[in-house]
Amino acid sequence: MKKLTAILLSLVLILAMGVGLVEEQKVYGEPIVFGLTTPVTGAQAAGGLQAQNGMKLRIAEENANGGIQLSDGWHMIELKVEDDQGDSTLCDTTVRKLVSEGACAIFGPYFSGMTLALDATIRELQVPLINSATSIKIPALENPWIWRTRCDDGLNVLILGKAVIDDYTALHGSTEGLKVGIVCANDETGTSAAASYKAYFEKNGVAYYEDYHNKDDADLSAYVQKAIAAGVNAWVSSTHDIAAAALAKAMYEAGLTDQIVYMNPILAQTEVLNLMEPEWVEGWGCVSDYAASDTRDGKDPTPDVQGALYYSHTSVIIEAIKRADSFEPAAIRDAIAQMNGFEVVVGTVYASEYTNLLYEISIAKIRDLVPTIVGSVSMASDYGFGE
């Protein structure tokens, strides 16, 4: 009996070692380098940190499975990060450095204005660039190397504008008396969104008042007072983290706790909500690529919006490399352009001719500082975009 047991154990051991040997026979080629240009220092470093976290998580998952398998063998993914400090000029240098170090795809930069500034550089370097910029001007570049796994402001504004009108109509029976305050940052993100808001409200015969603040303005009390004096009774805003908190504070202090307010995805970001008190933004709405109550990925529902977006960008590039069976930049670009129906954390990818990959977004309401998804809009099925 002992002899039989020993033989069986030996067989199991040999089999186990065999499996191990088979595992070790994976042939590894050169690593695939992903380049991230993002603010690591300076005022915008928080967004850069989220971007890094999202990418590192996705890369770690892929590398834990051995990396990416191509026909010439396996390739581990290596992430190189360069600090552009949120500066357009510096960003040009960081992108060139990343490409010179072998990056087959560039992730970032953080802002729309920086992406616009990189147009010529990316055409020259001929490397795919993927990020979360939302400006409506980016598709107009018709740059075949730039992609976004995110709804752009043109689509977000349609949803936010409609939500304001719907909420007001539900309360008052019609849009009579509605005057929307468009309070936006004075950078590319804010001004391009404001242009879309104005066009939308003009088309729908809704009165509006517009005002613009500096990107990092921390005191918006004067803006709120002027808007009140102008008769504003509902609000839309496309802005950034510090200013979003400042607007919420100024409105609360002005006693505007029962107004209809909708904001760009910044409001759903954890670090932005952490700057606020619950009563400042209770019931405010926003569009969001990802929110704490989101269960689309079936995973821990705590990642931040930017983290989820850069996780998704990374998934898109990994999938493109697999489909192309190559990590040559041109092959990756062509594979992205043919992507239709690929699921990522923030939705389903449908590549259009230029730039846009995603046409769906959720509407969230803030409840006790937690963004709660109250509905999703698929622009592809509802409005015919993308597909």
Add this chain to the structure above:
Amino acid sequence: MSIFANLNILQFVVTGVAMGFIYALVATEYTLIFNATGLVNFAHESFIVLGAYLFGGTFVRALELPFLVAILLTLVAMAAFGVMVSTIVLNPLRNLQFITYAMFGTMMLSRIISEVVRLNWGPIPFSVKGFLRSSIRIGSTVLTQSYLYIIGVSIVVVVGLQLFFRHTKAGKAMICVSQNKTAAALMGINVTKSINMTVAMSAALCGLIGILCAPLYNVSTGMVSAAALKGFCAGVVGGFGSYYGAIVGGILIGLLEQFGVLFFPTVYKDVVAFAVMIVFLLLRPGGIIRAKKA
């Protein structure tokens, strides 16, 4: 004209005065170091940020100390930091042949402190929950707790500084050092020690500004970028080197920038302070109250 008819002017006055006192405190801090060393400390924005992070990031959030204890520890820590900076940076810099080098030195110091703050506490802004965030409403005018504290503390600081300089031996020694360092040394005053003490007071004041600004702007590395520059403008407008001038200049700029938005697009709010400073530099470079150094 209808927009003017609907405006709550009193709210603009309250906000303008409160912001003015913040600028006044910043100008006071500039004045302290300028009087002591002859240098304009361009690192003071980072000093303020460091104070806010020490208070909110370390003493309140990490160590969960009561607000009052956290405030006291922040002031002590910032004073100690001031002595260190004075010894390592400001005292050696003031002896350089060209003052421009010294100015650049303080700018580089600012960058170093800013990045150390980011590395130590991380890049994500945060708020100090429950600290000076409530408000009271009188009619349609809102008085926030933070505004009331800013005004009260600013008055106490400026009056306290005046009393200190006029009625204490150490204060009088500081005035002597600010007026003539060589003569002060010949009179037996330890110039280096006096400068260290002034910078320690200045750093503690920065800590106090950081604490007061935390409920207004939240805590981030760029939380007082605008306020720090406007404080400099307040100093120039009020009269650089004068503590009362700092108050007058601060309140004037606070009010002008609030009421300026009634006549210009709101986005130009931050420009008002700089425009006023340029006008004063051209027409009355000595400021409203011509400085008599402390």
